[in-house]
Amino acid sequence: xxxxxxxxxxxxxxxxxxxxxxxxxxxxxxxxxxxxxxxxxxxxxxxxxxxxxxxxxxxxxxxxxxxxxxxxxxx
Numbered sequence: 001x002x003x004x005x006x007x008x009x010x011x012x013x014x015x016x017x018x019x020x021x022x023x024x025x026x027x028x029x030x031x032x033x034x035x036x037x038x039x040x041x042x043x044x045x046x047x048x049x050x051x052x053x054x055x056x057x058x059x060x061x062x063x064x065x066x067x068x069x070x071x072x073x074x075x
Contacts, residue, residue: 001066002028008063009036012056016042023056032068034060048072 005028016022021042026035036056042048049072057070 001032001064004064005034005060005067008060009056012059015055016040016051019045021045021051026073032066034067034070035073036070037074038072 002025006025009023009025013022017040019041021038021040023042024037024039026037028034036052037043038045038048038052042051045051052070052072057067060067060070
């Protein structure tokens with residue numbers, strides 16, 4: 001599943017990079033929880049939760065039915 005997640009993040013990434021941000025995969029758990037780290041402008045953006053839920057999580061859940069949730073982590 002990790003390769004599918006990386007592939008999907010690769011399709012989302014250009015939209016984040018336009019605004020000076022990016023996303024890094026931290027971990028994919030066996031129970032479908034994906035942990036990502038928002039970096040660049042996304043790390044401090046007040047709209048980052050909307051980017052996480054409406055953009056990243058939505059794309060991952062549409063492409064990969066096994067993904068149950070996406071969480072942002074620091075570090």
